[in-house]
Amino acid sequence: MKINKKTYVKNIIKRLSLIYPNAKITLKFSSPFELVIATILAAQCTDKRVNIVTEKLFKKYKTPKDYIKTPLQEIEHDIKSTGFFRNKAKHIKELAIKIVNDYEDKVPDSIKELTQLPGVGRKTANVVISNCFYRNEGVIVDTHMIRIAQLLGLTYEKDAVKIEKELNELMEPKDYLYFSNLIIALGRNICIARRPKCEICPLNNICPSSRI
Ligand code: SF4
Incomplete structure (x- = not known):
């Protein structure tokens, strides 16, 4: 089952990379x-x-x-x-x-130290570690990731830390950041909360929650 899910994730990345080849963080920063x-x-x-x-x-x-x-x-x-x-x-x-x-x-460069800073959880820590320190420590689990990972059947967990752990096991660490940015782009533009546009989604014939 794990192997099938890994293949499924590869397929998701491949399909989404066709519409978001340059998916990356949209926040502006210089440090x-x-x-x-x-x-x-x-x-x-x-x-x-x-x-x-x-x-x-x-x-x-x-x-x-x-x-x-x-x-x-x-x-x-x-x-x-x-x-x-x-x-x-x-x-x-x-x-x-x-x-x-x-x-x-x-700013410290470890997840452990980052998550001890006020207002910084694992999501922010992974954003900073991957985008600033160029290390692949985990998938970025924000509200888009929680919703879409569940819709895609990649997890049935609700807790962000557990979801991250499950997702991390389904892909190579080198894909953590790109996968995260692809799903965030999908969540902003197509798989929008409350009104997913399944009719134009490139995952609509593999997603178990597709409405078409
Ligand atoms: S097919 Fe629909 S529910 Fe599934 S990921 Fe695409 S937009 Fe979301």
């Missing part, structure tokens, strides 16, 4: 620290909106110390349009303090 901040802001918000906000934000706040010396209310104001701004600002301020105190102003 691991900027990507951590952008990924925190992207929770419950579109990458497009985050990119608008970070264009100004990253000019104003260049280092963790810039967030530390700025009053919390001012950070909240600067990120307000991304939603859930109070929580996000609190996490950003706390993680800036931890990065300065524990990691000499640098």
Whole structure:
């Protein structure tokens, strides 16, 4: 069954790569620290909106110390349009303090250390490790991945950590990031929550949840 599922995943990658050959992260960043901040802001918000906000934000706040010396209310104001701004600002301020105190102003490069930063879970840690440190440690399990992996019958788990573990076993580590970006692109454009466009989906004759 595992072997069949691996073949199935290869087929999914092959089909999706035809419509999204250059699938990659859409958040804009120029350092691991900027990507951590952008990924925190992207929770419950579109990458497009985050990119608008970070264009100004990253000019104003260049280092963790810039967030530390700025009053919390001012950070909240600067990120307000991304939603859930109070929580996000609190996490950003706390993680800036931890990065300065524990990691000499640098974002740590291990999943274990990253996930100990305030507001950083495995999803964000995998985003940063794969896009900034170029290591393949795990599939990025965001809301698109959870929904679509279930629709495709790749997992019946609901917990993100368990889903990641299952998916990691179904492909080569070199495919973790590309597979993640392909599924995220599919989730944004075709397999949209509540109204999947199965009629134009390249997976519609292999997906067990296809509506056609
Ligand atoms: S066939 Fe439909 S349900 Fe399956 S992945 Fe495509 S859009 Fe989603």
